[in-house]
Amino acid sequence: MAESKHETILRAAQKLFAERGYDGTTVPMIAEEARVGAGTIYRYFENKQKLVNELFRGSVARFAATLRDGFPEQEDFRQKFRHVFYRLIRYSRENPEAFRFINATANAYFLDEQSKADFEGFMDFIESHLDEGKKAGLLRDLPSQAFIAIVYGTIFHLSRMFEDGTLEPADELLSGIENSCWDAVSES
Amino acid sequence: MAESKHETILRAAQKLFAERGYDGTTVPMIAEEARVGAGTIYRYFENKQKLVNELFRGSVARFAATLRDGFPEQEDFRQKFRHVFYRLIRYSRENPEAFRFINATANAYFLDEQSKADFEGFMDFIESHLDEGKKAGLLRDLPSQAFIAIVYGTIFHLSRMFEDGTLEPADELLSGIENSCWDAVSES
DNA sequence: GAGACCGGAATGAACGTTCATTCCTACATT
DNA sequence: AATGTAGGAATGAACGTTCATTCCGGTCTC
Structure with a gap:
């Protein structure tokens, strides 16, 4: 089978x-x-709630793996940022249902503690990565949560548009938006 | 009463x-x-579905009114952009439940045609405003939908953080993010 | 005291969940 | 090889519960 x-x-x-x-x-x-x-x-x-929690944790784990996989530990921060951006995009494009499900569910009342903790751990990875850039003086003087809002928020909305056909995910477009996001977070 | x-x-x-x-x-x-x-x-x-649709349309109408109200028709594009940004923020801060409800509901299966059309009309206002900036050569060479993803996506995520206390909505922070968003969309 | 208005018990449909039963596969017996 | 048997896997009808919606007796208002 x-x-x-x-x-x-x-x-x-x-x-x-x-x-x-x-x-x-x-x-x-x-x-x-x-x-x-x-x-x-x-x-x-066991029941519907256990099902949704197991599904959520699995999706988050695969999402996290997509980000961590091939992370360019040795390269400069600009490269790392690019990696995270494109991996976020990749996951949302290859698993649109999972991506939508994760985002719609991340704050839901039926999630158990384990699921919430897993999701937080995943977000912490992104945050600590941004913190690194901030410490290196490469990013603006804003809380790293603000960077998450910009980058993750943008990708989240973008993925909605790709899904409903409002926007076509061409390479050129993605590269343009990646530059936009970088310019939004980086020190001038 | x-x-x-x-x-x-x-x-x-x-x-x-x-x-x-x-x-x-x-x-x-x-x-x-x-x-x-x-x-x-x-x-x-009449029933639960009529209720949710009426609520949705009302919320969208008030949201749209917030944006249009006091729109600086005579000023330059930078001012108009700032106006839209801060009005989006204002509505999300003054009506966090409405803002969350609108965004969670905008694509829902139980919305009727009228509600969908109303929401689209609202989004068209933002899009046409951005189109104007693009025609004036002030914005990057990206579809205006991409700008929406950046600005609206950022604000949407931000509002979530304000709601759950992850981030404090200080004036300085908002002004910093507004600048970030502008740098993300504007021609260098 | 007539009429509009309201609350919450009543109702039938649909929900999540269970369970008696059937089905399937693998092995034992001949 | 053919047949018999055991037992886990799968099913879907049936259960108690909860839902959206209706209905009706009571309560304000004038």
Whole structure:
């Protein structure tokens, strides 16, 4: 089998959660999307809330891995910034549903402590990376959270536009926006 | 009475929708928050979906009014940009629940055509304003949608941080971010 | 005391979840 | 090789609960 039932169910849930949200998605909907019986879902997940938390943590872990993977530890800060930017873009483009799901879910009332902690850890990676640039005097005198708002906020909105076809993700466009973001955060 | 029941119900619904989303909010919850009977809600709204759509349109209308109000038609583009930036910030700060609700709801499956059209009209105002700057050669060679992603995306993320206390909305910080955004979109 | 208005119990549909049953696969027996 | 059997996996009808919505008896207002 190419994909286990466990994975099939998670994939189906992710698609629906991204489209309709957690509360707007019923367990029978997930079952139908995954082409399994409703009861089967409960062989793999204790309940709907455990399912959404497991899905969230998995998505965040893969997202974090995408960022850390091939991080140019030896190169200069400008290169590192570029790496993070393009990896954020890459993940949002290759996993639009996961990206949308993560962002819509990150503050949700049904997330457990572990999930919240995992997401915070992921954000800390981005923040500490920006802190490094700030210490090196390469970035403006703003809290690194502000940089996150600029870079992550931009990419988040961009990915929405790519998804609904408002904007086409051409290389030239991405490179232009990467420069914009760099100019927004870097010391003049 | 300072506030009609109609308004009280809308306010209560907005608070809950912003916190828990449309499907995560039940009509009895809204009734309790508004301190009215569940049946009373149906004296003012045909059903839950009509309620959320009316609320959405009202919020978008007030948001749009905030932007248009006092728009410095006679001044230069830099001033106009500043105006839009600070009005976006102002609305998100004075109406954090409305702002969060609008952004979480803008693409939702339960919005009717009228609501979608209203929101698009609002976004068109921002876009046409940016187009003007582009025609004047003041902005980079990027689609104006990309500018929206940068400015609106930044403010959206920022407002989240203000709401959950990650960041404090000091004047100095806002002015610094406004400059960042301007540098991100303007021709060097 | 008539009429508009309101609250919250009542209602049927739909929810998350369970469970008795069926299905499938692998191995034992011949 | 063919048949029998065991047991985990899968199912979907059924359960209690909760939802959106309706309805009706009571309460203000004039």
